[in-house]
Amino acid sequence: MTPANGSFQWRIAVVLLPFAAGFYLSYLFRTINAVIADQLARELGLGSAQLGLLTSAYFLTMAAAQLPVGVLLDRHGPRSVQSACLVVAAAGAAVFAMSSGLFGLMLGRALIGLGVGTALMSGVKAIALWFPRERQATMNGWLLMLGALGAVTATAPAQALADSIGWRNLLGLLSAVTVVLAVMMALIVPEPQALGRRQPHGPATLQRIMLDPRFLRLAPLSALCIGTAWSMQSLWAAAWLARVDGLPRAAVVQHLLVMALALAVGGLLLGWSADRLRRAGHPVEVLFGGIALLSIACQLALVVGIDLPSYLIWSVVGAVGSATVLSYAILAGYFPKEISGQANGALNLLHVGAAFGLQAATGFIIDLWPPEATGPPVVAYRVAFGATAGLELAALVWFIVSAPLTRPTTYLAGRSVQNRPILAPSQTTAYARAQLVFARRVAAARGQARNWRVAALGSAAVCAVVAVKVVTGVMTNPAVPHVIEVDAPARRKSQLLFTVP
Structure with missing residues (x-):
C-alpha cells in the first residue's frame, strides 16, 4: 500500500x-x-x-x-x-x-x-x-x-x-x-513512481x-x-x-x-x-x-x-x-x-x-x-x-x-481565473468578455480593499505604540505643581507652573 x-x-x-x-x-x-x-x-x-x-x-x-x-x-x-x-x-x-x-x-x-x-x-x-x-x-x-x-x-x-x-x-x-x-x-x-521524468528543471525554470x-x-x-x-x-x-x-x-x-x-x-x-x-x-x-x-x-x-x-x-x-x-x-x-x-x-x-x-x-x-x-x-x-x-x-x-503590479488571484464560482488565457475578441462571446472584465474589476477592488486594510492596521499599530508610550511616560514622570510669585509695577500676581522632574 x-x-x-x-x-x-x-x-x-x-x-x-x-x-x-x-x-x-x-x-x-x-x-x-x-x-x-x-x-x-x-x-x-x-x-x-x-x-x-x-x-x-x-x-x-x-x-x-x-x-x-x-x-x-x-x-x-x-x-x-x-x-x-x-x-x-x-x-x-x-x-x-x-x-x-x-x-x-x-x-x-x-x-x-x-x-x-x-x-x-x-x-x-x-x-x-x-x-x-x-x-x-x-x-x-x-x-x-x-x-x-x-x-x-x-x-x-x-x-x-x-x-x-x-x-x-x-x-x-x-x-x-x-x-x-x-x-x-x-x-x-x-x-512515488515515475517521479520527475518529464518535469522542467534547470536554470531557465528557476529564472522564471x-x-x-x-x-x-x-x-x-x-x-x-x-x-x-x-x-x-x-x-x-x-x-x-x-x-x-x-x-x-x-x-x-x-x-x-x-x-x-x-x-x-x-x-x-x-x-x-x-x-x-x-x-x-x-x-x-x-x-x-x-x-x-x-x-x-x-x-x-x-x-x-x-x-x-x-x-x-x-x-x-x-x-x-x-x-x-x-x-x-x-x-x-x-x-x-x-x-x-x-x-x-x-x-x-x-x-x-x-x-x-x-x-x-x-x-x-x-x-x-x-x-x-x-x-x-x-x-x-x-x-x-x-x-x-x-x-x-x-x-x-x-x-x-x-500589490497593484501583480495580478491577485480572483475566485469565480470556486475556480481561479488568474491564469486563464485571454482570448482575442473574435474568439469570445459577449458574455465571456463581460465575465473577464468583471473578474478583473473584482480583482482590482479586492486589491484596493486589501491595501486599505493593511494601511488601517498600520495606522492602528502606530497609534497604539504612541498611546502606550505617552501613558507610560505620564505614569513614570508625574507633573509637580509649583506656585511662583511674580512682581509687576502695578500689581502682584501669581503663576501656577508645572514641571516634570
Whole structure:
C-alpha cells in the first residue's frame, strides 16, 4: 500500500510523521547553540562576533543547498534526498562534538546545516505529492508544529543534558539519533513512481520562478521577517534577555521555551487559517502582511523600550518563524506542483540567506561598541535590532505598494481565473468578455480593499505604540505643581507652573 491509494491516516503515518521527525532534528540543531553558547564561550574563548559567525554557518550551507535540493526533490523524490542528507548531518554533529577550535566547530556546524537544511523542503514536497491541495496548508502547519518541538527540546531539556553530560556528549548523542532516523526514513517512506521524468528543471525554470512579479513581491518580506525570527530564536534572543533585560539563566531558558511553544502552535494556527481563507475566496497575502506588521511592531517596542510583557513580545517573534506556512501556501497558488520543489527552494534560499546575514551582521554591529565589564553595552543591541526592524519595515512597504503590479488571484464560482488565457475578441462571446472584465474589476477592488486594510492596521499599530508610550511616560514622570510669585509695577500676581522632574 502506498500513500496514493492508502487512507488519510496511512499517509500521515508514512509521510507526515517521518518528515516531521527530520524537521524536529533540524530545529533542534538550529537552536541548540543558544543553550550551549555560554559553555562554548567559556571553554573556547569565543566572542559575540565569533558566536554569531559560528551559529550562522548553519544558515550559510543551508542556503547554498536550497536550489540544488529543490531540483533533486523534483527529480528523485523527498525520501532519497532527505535520508542521504541526514547522514551528512550526523557526520557534522560528530565533527562538532570532537572539535577544539573555531574552524572545526564551523565545519561541523556547516555540515549540520547542509544535512538538516533540507528537512523543511522535503516535508513540504512530500505533502504536495501525497495530500490534496485543500489540505496542504494544514498539513504544512502540522509539519511545522511537530518540527518546532525540536526548538522546545533545545531549551530546558537540552540545558539539563548539557549540564549533566556536557555539550560534546550531547552532540554525539544527536549524531547517533540522526543516523537512526536516516535508516528508518529510507525503509519506511514510499517513493512515488515515475517521479520527475518529464518535469522542467534547470536554470531557465528557476529564472522564471525568481523573476515572476508575484515572487518578487513576496520574497523580500518573507525572507526578512522569517529570517529575523530564526536569527533571534537561535542566538540573539538569549543574548538580549540576558544582557538588556538582565534576566538570570533560568528565566532566559524559560523565555526560549515559550518562543518554541509559540512557534509550534503558530504553525498549526497559521496553516489552518490559510486553508480557511482560501476556501472562503480571500487571499492569504492579507494574513501574511498582518503577521509581518505585528512582528515589526513588537521588535520596535523592544528597541524603543516600551514596557510590555516580555513573554508576549518574544512569543510573537517566535511565532513569526512559522510564517513559512503562509509563504508556501501563497506559492502553491502561483506555481504548479511539478516545480513546487524549485519554487519553495528558491524562497527558502532567501529565508536562510537572510537568517545567516542578519545573524552574522548583528554580531558584528554589537562588536562595534567596546565591551563593558559585564558584556556588550545595551545600546549596541538596540542599534542592531533597530536596523533589522528597519529592513523589515521597508520590505513591508514594498509588499504593499507592489500589490497593484501583480495580478491577485480572483475566485469565480470556486475556480481561479488568474491564469486563464485571454482570448482575442473574435474568439469570445459577449458574455465571456463581460465575465473577464468583471473578474478583473473584482480583482482590482479586492486589491484596493486589501491595501486599505493593511494601511488601517498600520495606522492602528502606530497609534497604539504612541498611546502606550505617552501613558507610560505620564505614569513614570508625574507633573509637580509649583506656585511662583511674580512682581509687576502695578500689581502682584501669581503663576501656577508645572514641571516634570
